[in-house]
Amino acid sequence: MIFHRFNVALLSFFILAVLVAAPAQAGSHEKGPVKDAIVLAAFGTSYPEALKSILNIRSKVEKAYPGVPVKLAFTSSIIRDIWHERQNDTAWQKENTGVPADILGVKGPLATIADLQDEGYKSIAVQSLHVFAGEEFSDLTQTMIGLRSIRALKAKSTPFKSLRLGRPALGMPGDVYPYTEDIAIAAKALKADVDAAKKMNAALVYMGHGNDFYSTGIYAEFQNAMQKAYNHPVFVACVEGYPSYDDMLETLKASGSKKVLLKPFMIVAGDHASNDMAGDEDDAWKVMLTKAGFDVTIDLTGLGCIDSWADIYVQHLKDATAQTHMLP
Structure with a gap:
């Protein structure tokens, strides 16, 4: 079988x-x-x-x-x-x-x-x-x-x-277009996000959607690619799946950063970005990060708006x- x-x-x-x-x-x-x-x-x-x-x-x-x-x-x-x-x-x-x-x-x-x-x-x-x-x-x-x-x-x-x-x-x-090369290109495409975080002396944190029953480990690979490319604290976590908010928070605290630039790692800045990430409810990432002692700046720009x-x-x-x- x-x-x-x-x-x-x-x-x-x-x-x-x-x-x-x-x-x-x-x-x-x-x-x-x-x-x-x-x-x-x-x-x-x-x-x-x-x-x-x-x-x-x-x-x-x-x-x-x-x-x-x-x-x-x-x-x-x-x-x-x-x-x-x-x-x-x-x-x-x-x-x-x-x-x-x-x-x-x-x-x-x-x-x-x-x-x-x-x-x-x-x-x-x-x-x-x-x-x-x-x-x-x-x-x-x-x-x-x-x-x-x-x-x-x-x-x-x-x-x-x-x-x-x-x-x-x-x-x-597949081996025609190796996904690791696509990840490297995607990391290069978001250089402006890292530059913005550096100017603020802040860690860059992305909220991805993820999935509860489909492997989302590629988010961790993308996070690693961003950190290596820019030598800056960049973290990616998911609403569903791995890495979770708790996974991200642990490594964020270890980075020593006190400020956070929080952005959606989604094509659109829709419901998840507006509520789960930037909302005012107790379980919104902005609220939880603030309670954890971070100075949080929100950028509600969907990936599709980044040329x-x-x-x-x-x-x-x-x-x-x-x-x-x-x-x-």
């Missing part, structure tokens, strides 16, 4: 590598140019002001791919439901002007891809806007694998010519669309 599970896991990683690196080929009888489209798949946010992080990334992708439609998809069904309820809430819309119409009707990746295919787009690249290859990216991967497996009796009727998937910011398993971080997704999308061969 253990051997069987190992083989299943190994097969899943192999399929994932093929999915990221190679197109889903349609028949040779295809006539006319193949229409391209891009889908940006984010967890999403229900906070209108936090949308700017996602919209900043979309703007950069649109500039990199002029003339190619770029659609947004939210992987969280809970977030999608909230926006759908607001579609018919005229009072809410009057109080929250400036929200793009496509956000109110935002769909999941599967429905978004299906809509594009129905409109004649057969070459579709999906770029994950997740931080690391965790639960949400795993589910997105399985969706893409399922779509790529579709075949038709007539080759020309195969729904897709190419389906690509771009990796998250901190990379994914150097947003550029990572543009590059990963380019990497995905540039691959023309099957991996070994």
